[in-house]
Amino acid sequence: MAVQDKYAELLQAAKDLGVSNLSVAEQAGVLHVAGTAASTTSYDALWAIYDKLDPGMASGDLMLNIDIKADAGAQLQVTTDATNLNIRSTPSTDGDVVGKAAHGEIVTLVEKTDDSWWKVKTADGEEGYAYAQYLSPM
Amino acid sequence: MKLTKISLVAALIIAVAFTSCKPKDADVQAKIEAAIKADASMAGTTVSVKDGVATLSGECKDDACKANCEKAVAAIKGVKSVVNNCTVTPPVAAPATLTTVLDAATMQKVKDGLKDLKGITLDFAGDKAVLSGSVTKADRMKIMQMLMSAHVKSDVTKLLDK
Structure with a gap:
């Protein structure tokens, strides 16, 4: 229970913020928390609590698998630092670059291929896979 | 007169008895x-x-x-x-994925995710991605989010703050 106690504030916040499909389990000293946050704001808030409870997030005692609610057709903002986001033919950096989306541009979600790669479509009609980390549901 | 007194006492006793019962x-x-x-x-x-x-x-x-x-x-x-x-209280379900597997595809995902971040060395040891170098606080957050969405355990004890 020690790990659950450590992250009690995070679990409470996940409930309060209405994280759906929230699931919590402890295995071999690692707390696994999964669910779907309703918004990017909720997602950021949960991660901020994680960073606060475990400064530097270096303890390795939490797997926080929270995604942000986004259905096909949802608008996603490109959140690269400043550069363009590559849109590729396959869900891997091995895939050919078939398009680019500028920093801050809005693209449309086609499907969540997996947790790391999402299929998106740009306003220009370019369709392909982009790294989910750089896409924020609006 | 005496009778009234007795009945009054009796009534009192009864009242007390009832309350204490x-x-x-x-x-x-x-x-x-x-x-x-x-x-x-x-x-x-x-x-x-x-x-x-x-x-x-x-x-x-x-x-x-x-x-x-x-x-x-x-x-x-x-x-x-x-x-x-x-x-x-409705029971809290256990996450579908408790296991973390570090296969070639997952390693590639981690490499893809770190591609744009400079000054970070990535190694794989056992079932963990071992990162070293120095990062900003914002980048550390991004890295951890990327690793966990790929279901990868990590060792970031050598990842220092810039």
Whole structure:
């Protein structure tokens, strides 16, 4: 229970913020928390609590698998630092670059291929896979 | 005159006897609270007693627990009836993915995710991605989010703050 106690504030916040499909389990000293946050704001808030409870997030005692609610057709903002986001033919950096989306541009979600790669479509009609980390549901 | 006195005393005795026979709400409440304290499955339940009616509130883990709690309280002397306002907390499901596998595809995902971040060295040891170098606070957050969305365990103890 020690790990659950450590992250009690995070679990409470996940409930309060209405994280759906929230699931919590402890295995071999690692707390696994999964669910779907309703918004990017909720997602950021949960991660901020994680960073606060475990400064530097270096303890390795939490797997926080929270995604942000986004259905096909949802608008996603490109959140690269400043550069363009590559849109590729396959869900891997091995895939050919078939398009680019500028920093801050809005693209449309086609499907969540997996947790790391999402299929998106740009306003220009370019369709392909982009790294989910750089896409924020609006 | 004497008779009135006797009957008055008798009435007084009867009145006192009746009151002392009827357990006080506070005493009943204390008894119930002690019972709740003694039973771990009833933790989180609170009670208030008025005119012998015990009203339960709080959270129970399931319906059986709620029913048992009510039964236990009803059996306590002095409880006329029980109003069970306890709510059942829905169970929290276990995540589908508890295992973390570091296969070639997952390693590639991690490499892809770190591609644009300069000054970071990535190694794989056992089932962990081992990162070293120095990062900004914002980048550290991004890295951790990327690793966890790829279901990868990590060792970031050598990843220093810029």
